[in-house]
Amino acid sequence: MSTSGIALVVDDSRVNRLVLVRQLAALGLESLEAENGAEALDLVRAHATDIDVVLLDVLMPELDGYETLAAMKADETTRHIGVIIVSGVEELDSVVRCIELGATDYLVKPINPRILEARLNASLAAKRLRDLELAHVEQERAFTATIERQRAELARFLSPQIAQLISSPEGEPLLAGHRREITVAFCDLRGFTTFAEQAEPEELFGLLGEYHRMMGDTITEYAGTLEHFAGDGVMIFFNDPVLQEDHVARAVRMAVTMRERFGPMSAGWRKRGYELGFGVGIAVGYATLGRIGFEGRHDYGAIGNVTILAARLSSQAGADQILLSQRAAAMVEDIARVESVGELQIKGLSRPVSVSNVVDLVPVATS
């Protein structure tokens, strides 16, 4: 392996330092030099992240090798740096003590460059491995933080389910497009167009804000997927991207809750002279779901007759009506009381459809 990095050479003899620095340069390492332990500690603390290895003479005046080593190992910022002890042949006893103190390896003077290279490679490989691990951990942390931040940011624009979908591994195939049975609920306000023409912009936005807040809270409560809202119109679907076995019941319960909450709200507006009614259309059927749009502006959307039917039912609904398609009505007879409103001719459909209105929910039996 090719060596490169920065070594700190600690020896009281300039001649010995010069030799080691020269040998290290031949192996591709740059060197810092210290004449004693105190100087070495100053350098090692100032360059803790740059120094790859320390070549430490044991017997030095001032602070000796033992004290230097012990101080390095006691310091959180410098303990990871590998230390190779450089000793005279008569000092081998002290080498044992240094290894016990945490030295990585040792070299005996005069230094054989081949042995120096082998010891350095071992020490630098350990250091690089540790650096790689640290870098990897840091990268993972930064990456996770970015994903979390993006998810939080996305959640401000998208339904939480879709934000979650985008940042999850199984998201891509779902985004690419798939078919699934879903329940679509389409809600809008009777009298909104007239109101919008008459109201001051501040009043319009104030009222819409109040309405959207109530709608948003209720959608979240029932874990619906908000496809979009356009003015007073809001489209929500269920059973995608998160599967919900009770998707029709959920949609109906959500609509009933919205209708209840809308009551006091509309009473307040009526006092100010605005007559607004809440209507919902609910249909169930297969749709194609996924990323819809063009590069730079995509939505997660549902396409199919089911969405058209829900929208048409909504436009047919009078104030406080929740209109169900025939199939949707059949699927919630256990939980809701419905009344037939007859057959409606829906624009775009060749045959009239049988439509029901949700009167209220069947009270939950208490035993």
Place this chain on the structure above:
Amino acid sequence: MSDLHDGALDLGVIDGLRASVEGDTAFVIELIEAFLADSAVQVDAIEAAVAAGDAEATVRPAHTLKSASATLGAMPLSVAARTLEMAGRSGSLDADDARAAAASIRGEWEAAAAALHAWSAANR
């Protein structure tokens, strides 16, 4: 090379040193010059400490001189320096070997310097 030089300088060590730095003779010659400059100061310091009877003050220059002279192969000088370092650490320069080393250290240094110069001249 004369016998005197052979005794003061272990050619096996200095040639080995050169081999350990990719056969870089110019570097070894620079090293010799650095050594002669530093060691002259160390010998002065040792003699001053001995003259003052300050055992502790001999330790540091004797230790460094021992180590550097061994690196270049100036073994008799290194041995004398080592004797003085040990004596210094023991706190007394009165033992016979310490006295002998103190008396001979300058002579050993001069012999080493002459041998190193000769090596430089021969290899330049």
